[in-house]
Amino acid sequence: MEKFITAGSLAIMEHRFRAALINSLGGFKSVCLVGTKHEGKSNLAIFSSIVHLGANPPLVGMIVRPDSVERHTYENILANGFYTLNHISSAMVEQAHQTSARYKREESEFECCGLTEEYRNEFFAPFVKESKVKIGLMLRETKAIELNGTILVIGEIQQIHLNESSIGADGFIDLEATDTVTCSGLDCYHSTIRLGRYSYAKPDKWPSRIG
Amino acid sequence: MEKFITAGSLAIMEHRFRAALINSLGGFKSVCLVGTKHEGKSNLAIFSSIVHLGANPPLVGMIVRPDSVERHTYENILANGFYTLNHISSAMVEQAHQTSARYKREESEFECCGLTEEYRNEFFAPFVKESKVKIGLMLRETKAIELNGTILVIGEIQQIHLNESSIGADGFIDLEATDTVTCSGLDCYHSTIRLGRYSYAKPDKWPSRIG
Numbered sequence: 001m002e003k004f005i006t007a008g009s010l011a012i013m014e015h016r017f018r019a020a021l022i023n024s025l026g027g028f029k030s031v032c033l034v035g036t037k038h039e040g041k042s043n044l045a046i047f048s049s050i051v052h053l054g055a056n057p058p059l060v061g062m063i064v065r066p067d068s069v070e071r072h073t074y075e076n077i078l079a080n081g082f083y084t085l086n087h088i089s090s091a092m093v094e095q096a097h098q099t100s101a102r103y104k105r106e107e108s109e110f111e112c113c114g115l116t117e118e119y120r121n122e123f124f125a126p127f128v129k130e131s132k133v134k135i136g137l138m139l140r141e142t143k144a145i146e147l148n149g150t151i152l153v154i155g156e157i158q159q160i161h162l163n164e165s166s167i168g169a170d171g172f173i174d175l176e177a178t179d180t181v182t183c184s185g186l187d188c189y190h191s192t193i194r195l196g197r198y199s200y201a202k203p204d205k206w207p208s209r210i211g
Numbered sequence: 212m213e214k215f216i217t218a219g220s221l222a223i224m225e226h227r228f229r230a231a232l233i234n235s236l237g238g239f240k241s242v243c244l245v246g247t248k249h250e251g252k253s254n255l256a257i258f259s260s261i262v263h264l265g266a267n268p269p270l271v272g273m274i275v276r277p278d279s280v281e282r283h284t285y286e287n288i289l290a291n292g293f294y295t296l297n298h299i300s301s302a303m304v305e306q307a308h309q310t311s312a313r314y315k316r317e318e319s320e321f322e323c324c325g326l327t328e329e330y331r332n333e334f335f336a337p338f339v340k341e342s343k344v345k346i347g348l349m350l351r352e353t354k355a356i357e358l359n360g361t362i363l364v365i366g367e368i369q370q371i372h373l374n375e376s377s378i379g380a381d382g383f384i385d386l387e388a389t390d391t392v393t394c395s396g397l398d399c400y401h402s403t404i405r406l407g408r409y410s411y412a413k414p415d416k417w418p419s420r421i422g
Contacts, residue, residue, distance in 0.1 A: 003375040004332065010269050010368065013382075020382030022266035025346060025371065027241035027298060028386060028393035028403060029263065051262040051274055052240065054359040055233035058221050061274070061356075061363075063262060087238060093406055094418055101412035112414070121215065135236060143354055145272075147365060148265040152272075154358060157221065160236065164214040171224075171231030172396045175239060181406065182239035182393050185383045187421070188408040192239060192393060192401035195304055200398070201312035203323070207305055210398070 024185035031183040033096055033115070034062070035084040035126040036076035042117050042126045044109035045073045046099045048183050050085065058157035060085065060137060063150050069102045077153060081139045082124040086131035089179035093189045095130075121159060132178040134161040172197070172211075235396035242394040244307055244326070245273070246295040246337040247287035253328050253337045255320035256284045257310045259394050261296065269368035271296065271348060274361050280313045288364060292350045293335040297342035300390035304400045306341075332370060343389040345372040383408070383422075 010018060030050040036043045047070070049063035064074045077083050088096045098113040110117045116129035120136075127134040137155030144151055166177040181189050197211035221229060241261040247254045258281070260274035275285045288294050299307045309324040321328040327340035331347075338345040348366030355362055377388040392400050408422035 001375045003371075003373055003378065005371040007269075007367070007369045010371075015267065017382035018269070019266040021378065021384065022269045022368070023263055024382075024384040024386065025344070025368075026261055026263045026271055026296075027243060027344075027391055028239055029241055030238035032238060049262050049264075050237055051260050051272070052234055052237045053260075053274060053356065053361055054276075055230040056226065057359060058218075058229070058233045059359055060237055061262070063264060063272070065265075085237075090406055094409065097409045097418050098412050101414045103414050107414075133236070133238075140358055141356075143356070143363070145264065145352075145354070145365065147351055148268060148270055150264055152354070152363060154356065156218070157233070157236075158218045160214075160216040160221075162214055164212045167214065167232065171228035171235075172399065173232065173235040175235065175395050176401075180238055182403060184386050185408075187411070188383065189406040190387075190403035191406055192403050195301055195392065195400040195402055197396075197399040198305065198308045201309050203312045203314050203318075207308050 020185055028182040028184055028190065031088055031181065032085040033088060033099060033128050033131065034073050035086060035128060036073050036080070037125055038076040038079050041106065042108045042110055043072050043076055044099050044113070044115065044128065045070060046096050053154065059140065060155050060157065062153045064153050065150050067149065069100060072105060074151065074153070077139055080124060083137050083139070083155065084123070084125045084127045085135040085137065086128035087133035087178060087180040089130070089132055090181055090191050092130050093181060097187070120161060123159060127161070132163065133180060231396055239393040239395055239401065242299055242392065243296040244299060244310060244339050244342065245284050246297060246339060247284050247291070248336055249287040249290050252317065253319045253321055254283050254287055255310050255324070255326060255339065256281060257307050264365065270351065271366050271368065273364045275364050276361050278360065280311060283316060285362065285364070288350055291335060294348050294350070294366065295334070295336045295338045296346040296348065297339035298344035298389060298391045300343055301392055301402050303341050304392060308398065331372060334370060338372070343374065344391060
């Protein structure tokens with residue numbers, strides 16, 4: 001049976017039900033562990049609101065809710081300007097999910113959740129040793145979204161670490177080779193199966209499989 | 212072998228290689244067909260830069276590149292204020308990918324790509340009949356990202372259409388039941404396998420499977 005949900009019924013919906021519904025409605029999400037550091041204390045937090053902004057310059061966006069457990073991450077990024085994004089592989093899902101618990105400022109989620117802090121190539125912020133794709137970013141800009149009090153944090157990619165064999169001849173990264181997971185809603189994780197890569201679309205030609 | 216890519220090597224990388232690399236680096240993406248209309252002409256375009264902004268009010272963000280094939284979508288949203296997001300199921304992947312071809316203003320991607328325009332509950336913008344999850348949005352705000360000339364388009368959810376059986380008792384939508392696909396990079400589509408849903412994380416308790 002088809003369900004039709006209006007703006008009016010969303011407005012009066014029980015708030016946890018609405019949060020679960022709207023969080024899963026947008027489809028599968030990019031999910032990463034964000035590593036930061038401030039005054040010698042490391043922090044690690046899971047974020048599922050990561051969005052590709054552009055390749056040149058290489059920019060990544062991330063939505064932050066500063067009134068939530070995410071505030072430590074945000075404060076550390078503002079204070080020091082550097083952070084890391086680390087892909088989550090299927091063996092790390094429980095540890096990654098656990099980083100969303102409300103740990104105290106003085107506790108490091110690395111230690112509490114069983115993940116290993118790693119420093120690479122003199123980058124200020126910690127990477128996750130267990131991650132198979134690691135990205136170091138420099139803060140470029142923040143944009144306040146006044147409509148709901150969230151913030152778009154924009155970072156420029158400074159360094160990338162991943163297995164060479166997962167990068168194709170055309171630059172495409174095989175995210176199944178890196179065992180990267182995706183998520184839906186607030187708490188569900190998924191691995192993927194490739195349906196296919198398709199040729200660059202042109203008006204006079206139907207797309208064909210290229211991988 | 213581990214590959215280490217620096218900002219310097221990204222800056223001098225062949226531009227198509229860099230686009231493929233950076234587009235796939237952020238992980239799996241939410242991908243939807245965006246339906247718009249202007250002066251009686253419908254338009255349909257695939258977008259993979261959709262990001263959940265918040266549940267109350269129910270806001271969805273989308274990054275638009277106005278110097279690309281996406282400009283028709285953007286112009287229509289600005290002109291009329293309403294648009295739709297339609298999930299892509301595995302049987303629609305080729306048609307959905309084909310909407311990224313540079314069709315002329317007077318051509319409708321619905322017709323050219325073999326998808327069916329559908330109007331529901333007096334909503335101005337067209338839905339995709341074949342989609343199993345359909346969302347009607349009203350434009351709330353645009354935010355220019357001057358760093359690379361893109362725009363964050365923010366919409367508020369006005370209506371949702373989906374099968375009632377895919378919504379769980381707690382509001383979570385089973386995106387495998389709706390056959391929703393995810394994408395990576397510029398041209399790769401994937402179906403998913405659930406690894407698990409995990410309990411709300413608390414500092415003193417390890418997460419357990421809830422689904």
